[in-house]
Amino acid sequence: xxxxxxxxxxxxxxxxxxxxxxxxxxxxxxxxxxxxxxxxxxxxxxxxxxxxxxxxxxxxxxxxxxxxxxxxxxxxxxxxxxxxxxxxxxxxxxxxxxxxxxxxxxxxxxxxxxxxxxxxxxxxxxxxxxxxxxxxxxxxxxxxxxxxxxxxxxxxxxxxxxxxxxxxxxxxxxxxxxxxxxxxxxxxxxxxxxxxxxxxxxxxxxxxxxxxxxxxxxxxxxxxxxxxxxx
Numbered sequence: 210x211x212x213x214x215x216x217x218x219x220x221x222x223x224x225x226x227x228x229x230x231x232x233x234x235x236x237x238x239x240x241x242x243x244x245x246x247x248x249x250x251x252x253x254x255x256x257x258x259x260x261x262x263x264x265x266x267x268x269x270x271x272x273x274x275x276x277x278x279x280x281x282x283x284x285x286x287x288x289x290x291x292x293x294x295x296x297x298x299x300x301x302x303x304x305x306x307x308x309x310x311x312x313x314x315x316x317x318x319x320x321x322x323x324x325x326x327x328x329x330x331x332x333x334x335x336x337x338x339x340x341x342x343x344x345x346x347x348x349x350x351x352x353x354x355x356x357x358x359x360x361x362x363x364x365x366x367x368x369x370x371x372x373x374x375x376x377x378x379x380x381x382x383x384x385x386x387x388x389x390x391x392x393x394x395x396x397x398x399x400x401x402x403x404x405x406x407x408x409x410x411x412x413x414x415x416x417x418x419x420x421x422x423x424x425x426x427x428x429x430x431x432x433x434x435x436x437x438x439x440x
Contacts, residue, residue: 328359
């Protein structure tokens with residue numbers, strides 16, 4: 210019959226002590242220490258190399274900036290000297306450069322102007338209100354093409370004019386109603402006790418003043434003018 214030995218509480222035997230809590234032998238610890246030292250050395254070498262590259266880049270940037278500044282200083286000095294010795298030639302070169310720049314821009318501007326003129330000739334509403342149309346055109350999206358912006362501006366103009374016409378009709382209707390009320394008050398009158406003003410209240414007669422059609426009309430006209438300011 211076989212038996213199995215189990216370690217009891219009273220057993221004083223202990224497992225081997227690990228070096229550094231990790232390595233069983235001195236050789237393993239030395240090997241790990243050497244590997245760690247090698248990695249640290251490699252990292253230090255890499256950091257040193259990067260520092261050298263950064264220092265070189267900074268030096269190159271400084272030299273380039275110095276060279277650029279020196280070149281600019283030389284150009285400024287040469288330009289100043291040229292202006293003193295041969296100003297006509299310098300101005301002729303500037304004029305040529307400006308002319309070249311304008312030659313690239315002017316055709317585009319001319320084509321745009323022609324496109325706008327053609328659009329106005331085909332759209333009577335935009336042609337009839339050029340200032341309003343140009344104001345709408347300035348409010349369109351500049352990222353869009355010119356034909357798209359022209360169509361957008363025309364739509365905005367139609368919308369704005371429609372709102373203005375509706376408001377005008379509303380104001381005219383209110384004005385006609387006020388005029389009719391004034392006219393009815395002057396020509397009609399209340400037999401039972403005086404006229405009504407525009408608010409519907411009875412008008413109190415003044416015993417000391419003569420209530421003639423002319424004075425009543427003037428009173429109604431004054432009230433009508435007040436209504437116009439409120440409309």
